[in-house]
Amino acid sequence: xxxxxxxxxxxxxxxxxxxxxxxYYKGRNLEASAGLMHPWIGDWKPSDIQVVAAFDIDRxxxxxxxxxxxxxxxxxxxxxxxxxxxxxxxxxMAPVLxxxxxxxxxxxxxxxxxxxxxxxxxxxxVLKDTKAEVLVCYMPVGSEAxxxxxxxxxxxxxxxxxxxxxxxxxxDPEWAEKFRAIGVPIVGDDIKxxxxxxxxxxxxxxLFGDRGVPLDRTYQLNTGGNTDFLNMKAMDRLKSKKIxxxxxxxxxxxxxxxxxNIHIGxxxxxxxxxxxxxxxxxxxxxxxxxxPLELELRLSVQDSPNSAGVVIDAIRCAKLGLARGIGGPxxxxxxxxxxxxxxxxxxxxxxxxxxxxxxxSDTGEVVGEEAxxxxxxxxxxxxxxx
Ligand SMILES: NC(=O)c1ccc[n+]([C@@H]2O[C@H](COP(=O)([O-])OP(=O)(O)OC[C@H]3O[C@@H](n4cnc5c(N)ncnc54)[C@H](O)[C@@H]3O)[C@@H](O)[C@H]2O)c1
Numbered sequence: 001x002x003x004x005x006x007x008x009x010x011x012x013x014x015x016x017x018x019x020x021x022x023x024y025y026k027g028r029n030l031e032a033s034a035g036l037m038h039p040w041i042g043d044w045k046p047s048d049i050q051v052v053a054a055f056d057i058d059r060x061x062x063x064x065x066x067x068x069x070x071x072x073x074x075x076x077x078x079x080x081x082x083x084x085x086x087x088x089x090x091x092x093m094a095p096v097l098x099x100x101x102x103x104x105x106x107x108x109x110x111x112x113x114x115x116x117x118x119x120x121x122x123x124x125x126v127l128k129d130t131k132a133e134v135l136v137c138y139m140p141v142g143s144e145a146x147x148x149x150x151x152x153x154x155x156x157x158x159x160x161x162x163x164x165x166x167x168x169x170x171x172d173p174e175w176a177e178k179f180r181a182i183g184v185p186i187v188g189d190d191i192k193x194x195x196x197x198x199x200x201x202x203x204x205x206x207l208f209g210d211r212g213v214p215l216d217r218t219y220q221l222n223t224g225g226n227t228d229f230l231n232m233k234a235m236d237r238l239k240s241k242k243i244x245x246x247x248x249x250x251x252x253x254x255x256x257x258x259x260x261n262i263h264i265g266x267x268x269x270x271x272x273x274x275x276x277x278x279x280x281x282x283x284x285x286x287x288x289x290x291x292p293l294e295l296e297l298r299l300s301v302q303d304s305p306n307s308a309g310v311v312i313d314a315i316r317c318a319k320l321g322l323a324r325g326i327g328g329p330x331x332x333x334x335x336x337x338x339x340x341x342x343x344x345x346x347x348x349x350x351x352x353x354x355x356x357x358x359x360x361s362d363t364g365e366v367v368g369e370e371a372x373x374x375x376x377x378x379x380x381x382x383x384x385x386x
Contacts, residue, residue: 004044004319005131007053007159009123009150010099010138011061011091013077013226013275014164014191015054016070017308018136020081022049035309037194041316041358042323049315051087052130055094055123059116062093073110074227077275077304092126093118097146099139101234111271112230113140123150127157134160134318136311141166141228142237151175155182160318162311163188163338166244170329171342180328185321187314187330190244190339193306197222197279197299198248198339199347201264204283204295205252206346213285213293215253219263220245221280224303225273232266241266244340251344277303310337320358332357 008015026047030039039045054066061069067084069091096115104112127135135154139146147167154161155178161169163186169175170188179186192198201220208215223229232238246264250256283295317333332353334341345353 003048003050004315005052005133006049006315007055007127007130007132007135008051008066008138009055009094009135010140011054011056011058011066011069011075012138012140013075013228013304014138014307014311015136016075016077017304018311019051019066019070019084020079021305021308021312022047022051023084024081035194035305037309037313038316038358041313042320044316044319046312049312051089052132053126054089054091055121055126056091057094057096057099057113057115059114059118061091062116062118064091065089066091074112076226078302080305092121094123095120095146095149097143097149099143099146101140101142101231101237103234104230107230112227123153124156127153127159132157132159133322134162134315136162136315137165139165139167140231140237141241142231142234142239143167144240154184154186155179158182158184160184160322161186161188162314162318164191164307164311166190166240166340168240168340170334170338171340173342176329176342183325183327185318185326185328185330187318187333188338188341189334190241191307191310191314192248192337192339193301193303194309195299196301196303196306197277197281198245200279200297200299201249201281202252203347204281204297205249208283208285209252209254213287215257215283215285217261217282217284218249218257219280219282220249220265221263221267222265222277223268223270223273224266224275224277225269225271226275226277226303228303229266229269229273229277233269238265248339248344252346275303277301277306313337317354317358330357 060072066089100113137150151169163169170186242265279299281297287293314337321330329342331343335345336350336354
């Protein structure tokens with residue numbers, strides 16, 4: 001079976017987990033393998049994904065074979081698959097643009113980015129030369145220009161895009177239309193981890209609604225020690241992440257909470273946590289007779305494998321979209337796999353619609369009767385939250 005040719009932009013912790021996962025699941029009995037949502041999507045199992053190009057800007061990664069670069073500092077994610085076969089993929093220098101926040105220079109080498117002074121390659125040309133079919137965008141939060149650069153390159157090289165970053169591309173009607181116009185799919189925006197703070201908070205929010213308990217106030221505080229958290233110490237880079245995470249929960253409410261009563265965001269950088277992310281969620285509501293109730297929850301995960309378990313599906317859905325000649329956002333897959341899709345819906349419905357997209361021959365667009373079930377809001381970015 002033909003493999004799926006993938007390019008990776010940003011060889012950080014998430015890319016490391018993804019590449020490790022491709023090898024980890026190779027040759028295993030997939031039906032019995034823990035951690036996969038879909039052992040097969042279409043004709044493809046995880047190990048049918050082949051990385052054919054990788055871009056980064058860090059001098060410890062650029063020029064290195066991919067199988068070395070994924071373990072280079074400042075990456076700090078858990079190594080669950082140390083033996084990675086030799087590939088012919090060498091990490092290539094990308095344009096830095098706004099990928100590196102100035103405050104990174106104030107932190108030790110092992111914790112932060114150190115840009116290389118090599119000349120950047122032409123991303124479009126590399127995508128064409130390597131015959132990449134899908135690009136996974138793993139830019140740091142706040143890299144508005146860099147993400148748009150990769151999105152533009154995907155359009156020019158006619159490569160499908162998985163946008164793991166909260167820079168709004170699939171959920172922006174103008175960008176979505178550009179992908180639709182050239183018949184190339186996109187899944188975005190901002191990856192929603194397998195069992196992460198967002199999905200747990202969303203599902204509990206729906207539970208309150210479905211059980212007749214109005215949610216009066218909630219917060220979600222997150223700490224971690226990877227470069228994603230360090231990068232987000234810069235408040236000016238945080239805006240889109242805060243919108244993406246907050247709207248993802250707001251979208252599950254029958255009535256929006258006043259912005260004063262919902263506080264969600266990355267809260268602090270704790271270096272010794274490395275890639276361990278800890279989320280604290282508090283929800284206050286009123287049950288039968290208006291009697292108050294409170295829920296408090298602590299979730300501890302390894303951040304990057306938690307996202308790779310989702311990207312491994314998104315890539316194969318994008319390939320399915322390419323095979324079926326679908327252009328523009330894959331709406332069901334985006335709703336299931338991403339925090340900020342073009343159409344928000346209940347996660348149970350997103351799961352159902354994604355499964356029927358995978359099993360059937362439909363376009364993954366949410367129309368007709370299904371669209372009326374989408375209920376809750378279409379994506380509406382609320383800058384007033386900040
Ligand atoms: N569970 C998760 O980990 C999770 C969940 C949702 C979203 N995300 C998002 O995914 C993205 C990637 O996360 P990560 O943990 O891998 O981050 P990371 O900091 O580990 O990796 C980012 C990589 O991008 C590189 N980079 C910076 N500028 C670049 C440029 N212009 N071109 C190419 N490479 C560049 C850096 O050198 C680094 O290797 C972040 O935006 C993060 O918020 C992650």
